[in-house]
Amino acid sequence: MAWSRKLLAARAAVGLTTLVAVLSVLTGILHIGNVTFEAIIPLEPYIPDAIQRTAGFTGTLTGFLMLGAAYGLKRGLRVAWYAVIVLLPFTALQGVVQSSPVSLPLVALSLLSMPTVALHRQQFDRELALSTTQLAAAIALIGTQAYGTVGTYILRDDFQDVTTILDAFYYTIVTATTVGYGDAHPVGPEGRLFAMSVVVFGTASFAVALGSLLGPAIEARLSKALGKMSDSQLELLEDHVLILGDGELTAPVVSGLQDSETDFVVITANRERVSSLSERGVNSFTGNPSDEEPMRRAKIGNARALVVATNDDAQDALAILTARQLQPDIRIVAAATDRENVSKLRHAGADTVISPATIGGQMLVDSALGGSDTTVPGLSNMLGDDSSET
CATH class of the missing domain: 1.10.287.70 (Helix Hairpins)
Incomplete structure (x- = not known):
């Protein structure tokens, strides 16, 4: 999935930065403690003793700065990306100056991290907003x-x-x-x-x-x-499906989207349900499905489609009206609990409205009569471009 690949790339950059930071701190502490090592590349003739002795202190300080930058990367901050790009050459240089067996992994990992972090610059685009x-x-x-x-x-x-x-x-x-x-x-x-x-x-x-x-x-x-996705996860949402509510259709919709490798996020007011979904690796957070704020947090402006299924037709109608106001062009699919509310949900702004009771009844009739085709007419239009009432 595109969103998963972006998240994996961001985690790789954060992980490498954290490892470099830890190695920089450890090697710096070892050199501060006057632990003697056989130099891999003798630098005494070329570098003053004072600089070599100071490398341990500066390496430790740089490592702590890198830990702070890694935390900023985890939050998707652009300023943290710049800080890492500036600090990585220093960690590599300090490892070379120390020129000991314990500093060799620091040099190698710093050099490896440079292109990895640089190539994923677009993943860290959040501005630093200080209160x-x-x-x-x-x-x-x-x-x-x-x-x-x-x-x-x-x-x-x-x-x-x-x-x-x-x-x-x-x-x-x-x-x-x-x-x-x-x-x-x-x-x-x-x-x-x-x-x-x-x-x-x-x-x-x-x-x-x-x-x-x-x-x-x-x-x-x-x-x-309390069941909320992190800001870094929400910032990476793009071309995803937004599921509002936790009704009877949520489980099959989630399974279907997972099978199709489509990025999606679930908004529900049920915290226990959010905890259950999170344990299964499903992106979800707690919020009122019909409110503007959760929809904005879930990046409705970047979503490709919206599924409304709360088991409450009145709340579904309000959610549809809110979503249509926030994003007029988004495709909205809704499930009507009561058959007579199908037209009402469509008038509220849904592109496609289905009635699970009607679909189930029609499939039972087809099966009872021995029909070979149990596909309900209009069901295939859910993901199409034309509006339908089923």
Whole structure:
């Protein structure tokens, strides 16, 4: 299925990025710990010792940045794709500089990941939409760090072991995060007053930033538990069939679409049913089948057809009216629970309306009379272009 192939390609890019990130962190930690390895390619004559010693620290930092980028790829963010494209050459280069047996897989996997991620750029087209809280947290975090660094450097005479801008930056980090190693500390009254302000502003900004990051993650977990497809899955929907409701016809419709390898998604208000469908690998989420919001989330604008079968003709009519308003050109097939409502559903905007009771009765009559053809006239028109009432 086209949707499945896109999802598989996106997962491959995310998986490779995550593996590169983990390897980068592990190799960096091993080199930070002064673990000695026999170099595969001796680089001492060509690369200064300071750069080789720093490769472990930068490799670990790059690995953590790659983990963040991999999470962004999982959400389909374009900015995460750019970040991965920029970071992958660095992970490969750091592996070459380390030139040890444990860094060789890092180099190979980084080089392998570059074309894989680059070729699937179209899968990551979501813009980074930050909430007001997240923007405020980012501004507060950056502002506090800049305030602490510049202020500490200006007042460096009132601080012990602070002589450079790097020392000031280091002091601000350990103070704002409440680590407080004690090596750099204020010794004068102005320095102490300034240090207190850094503690207050720093802890507040870090708390706000942490809440803004954890809040969406917790919300995503709750959404999954409540029966909702992830945003990355919904973004990949295209040329699919949208099934509204969970009626008697849902099971055979789902089976038929699976057999035909057609992408589809089910919207139903029954959470237990969503859980059951999800366990079978069926794309579904909880929502009112007649509301606009679930239809928009399920990308009705990209859908090829709509099947309405809720076992409630009144709700079916409302769902048809809503869908027709959102997407006037989409083909709509509906099932009428009561035969007398067939014409009503068609007037509501359905292209094809079937009555399961009428179809079943006609097939029983044909079978009882020994007819060789038990195909119900008009049933084949469901997937055609002409309207029919069956």
